[in-house]
Amino acid sequence: MSHDEGYGGFAPGSHPSARAVAMRHAVLPSERQVIDLVLEHAEAAIEWTAQEVAERAGVGRTTVMRACQTLGYRGYPQLRVALAAELGASQSPQRGGGAAGLAAEAEAGARAGVRAGAAPVAGSALSEISADVAEAALALGSSTGMLDERSVELAVSAIAGAQRVLVVANGLSAVVASALSMRLTAHGRHAEFIADSLAQQIAARHLSGGDACIVVSGSGANDTSLGAAAAAAAAGASVIAITSFRASALTDAASLSLVIAPSGVTFRSELEHASRVSLMLFAEALVRAVSRATGDPARSARAQTLEVISEHLEEQ
Known part of the structure; x- marks a missing residue:
């Protein structure tokens, strides 16, 4: 059995970020603190222990465990593996973790410009639109991750x-x-x-x-x-x-x-x-x-x- 398969009813292979969005409104505030912290600092969180997460989030270790189970993982070790898998799925090894990394990558793609024409001027309406489209395209790639x-x-x-x-x-x-x-x-x-x-x-x-x-x-x-x-x-x-x-x-x-x-x-x-x-x-x-x-x-x-x-x- 993989790190997430068969636990919590989530589709095997669905990314932690997708699970977090789907469950965001249904978790306790203390669990949300843990989830937000881990996703915002995904690369660093892979190296943290459950106790370190608890201390950084200002909650008890039991809350960290509950947050992991809310996302469909048996515990923090399984969540760490899933985080690593999600980050590794990105084609760009330089991308930062969490939503900030996705947004940065989308913005970089927009500034690179459309291959068929000139690059949009930074700060222009076209640049902003291109960034929004690139950001949405990245997210759409994992939109079916919650399905079984x-x-x-x-x-x-x-x-x-x-x-x-x-x-x-x-x-x-x-x-x-x-x-x-x-x-x-x-x-x-x-x-x-x-x-x-x-x-x-x-x-x-x-x-x-x-x-x-x-x-x-x-x-x-x-x-x-x-x-x-x-x-x-x-x-x-x-x-x-x-x-x-x-x-x-x-x-x-x-x-x-x-x-x-x-x-x-x-x-x-x-x-x-x-x-x-x-x-x-x-x-x-x-x-x-x-x-x-x-x-x-x-x-x-x-x-x-x-x-x-x-x-x-x-x-x-």
Whole structure:
């Protein structure tokens, strides 16, 4: 068994930073102190002992142990190994540890400029945009680290085989749900998205045991979306949560939870910008997985979709 496999329910190989983001809002303040300290000084923390971490964080050694277990590790030695693996996964050996290192690498990539053109001027709007895009790209690479194979397979099978699919979301996640439903429909797996919050709950309550309700919520705490999830569960439908945090009211209510690490490199970044980029990317990939599971009907549906699109294209 590897350092993290089979302990705490996390997907094997998921990085400590991704686990920390997914669990950030559900840990005790004292545990958060430990996690923040270790991730902020990742390279140094690999060499620390559990006692040294406790002294630096101003907590007891037992708190360090609990923090490690919250992230799915048996203890601090296993967390140290995972930190080393995450740092080693970077192509740049000069990158600093933790979120600061990721941000620095993203900024360096932005200042290097686009290969096809001139390098952006430092401090310009283009430089800042390039840095933000590079930073998000780095984070997206590990966004699926919280997923486990069994949950994904079950979710794909449930969506592909459902008699009826309802996609629910509110607030910033609504655009993800809308796109997901349209993409599923275009691939032959008809899915409904209803914008009105009351109508969502009514539609969810009218589902049955052979149906699936996909609830998209970055926070996993949107009251309106939770109401629809509860209504779908009461109707006997499979409730599939797509969210950014592992411990939430939504994951408690769902039959299956697909946790996608947010694209913000830090939890603060996710709160400030509330990006749904990682959820949107996952939604696209999920549609393709469902399409592959559906087989010939999906290929036929895509051909029909392209036929409709071609009829609306004008000569250029």
